[in-house]
Ligand SMILES: NC(=O)c1ccc[n+]([C@@H]2O[C@H](COP(=O)([O-])OP(=O)(O)OC[C@H]3O[C@@H](n4cnc5c(N)ncnc54)[C@H](O)[C@@H]3O)[C@@H](O)[C@H]2O)c1
């Protein structure tokens with residue numbers, strides 16, 4: 001794969017706009033199904049986002065059931081519980097309402113409803129045997145994961161303290177309704193952590209070994225949107241404009257990394273989440289600047305582009321200084337939005353790092369990283385971040 005040889009896939013239809021979620025009942029009916037299971041979580045319910053959607057579906061004459069037992073960074077048991085509930089309710093349609101956790105849970109439920117077995121059997125690339133007959137609509141309420149359009153589901157295997165990724169083109173939702181107004185209620189800390197996850201998606205995919213022109217274009221635009229709006233979204237979450245730009249930024253980043261994949265911030269982040277039970281966004285935010293410093297020498301030009309997209313003054317700087325300005329810009333952003341920038345703030349100890357490096361080196365995204373690390377180098381990055 002290179003600049004003149006690439007495949008760009010986008011299996012999910014996207015409808016974007018303030019209030020677009022009102023289209024849901026009409027869209028469900030277009031699929032000629034009528035027993036909807038909404039997969040969500042208690043936080044989304046408490047924020048008042050579920051009730052109007054549930055009512056709009058019921059008012060349209062559809063049968064609605066709700067599975068709201070999804071926890072952040074969901075475990076494998078949750079997927080099995082959701083699949084059992086889907087079967088019990090005789091549902092034939094899935095709506096995922098929430099952040100990456102409910103969206104990935106719905107993807108997992110769909111796999112089990114179609115093919116049975118244990119969800120762990122589908123971990124890795126292309127283990128899902130066929131396209132689903134159950135339509136899935138994703139409705140994101142965070143500006144973060146991009147899961148509304150991605151071919152990935154990331155789940156926590158607490159038996160082995162690792163995050164597993166299921167990746168298959170058959171995981172992509174049929175329709176994503178991206179309504180920025182649903183993100184207004186996200187509290188500052190969740191806005192900050194999920195926003196840094198979206199930024200990491202855009203940055204990692206832009207420098208990935210599988211980088212390609214369409215994904216590059218989406219990623220650079222996403223970096224600029226997130227760089228210009230994340231602070232404002234954290235400072236005053238009730239303003240629709242920065243929220244709309246963040247929703248767009250995380251969507252574009254999702255479309256990009258669906259095609260050009262990610263790098264070792266996500267490998268180390270998965271290890272950190274597995275070992276120390278740190279939420280995905282927080283883990284990613286704490287690691288990103290250190291990984292950027294490590295990676296910069298692999299592609300000074302592209303890291304310079306990132307600095308520029310983040311609004312840094314790069315005129316007159318050497319290529320090397322531009323590249324390192326990108327890492328510094330991300331570090332300043334993390335600090336401004338009050339996220340931890342040291343692993344010790346999560347209770348991580350030096351003796352934990354070797355196990356984390358060992359688990360990260362086996363992660364699928366290491367191969368896509370612009371610089372090829374060995375286990376010792378991953379350990380060194382973690383030590384710097386400690
Ligand atoms: N599938 C993918 O492509 C992909 C990519 C990156 C990350 N992930 C996974 O997604 C998960 C993380 O998802 P996330 O970061 O979106 O967070 P999340 O879904 O875990 O939500 C975090 C918290 O925010 C609350 N919340 C969400 N929206 C809210 C709103 N509008 N108002 C008030 N509260 C709200 C939830 O109730 C929850 O308590 C992780 O498991 C991660 O590994 C998946």
Ligand SMILES: [Fe+2]
Nearest residue numbers: 145197201284
């Ligand atoms: Fe992520």
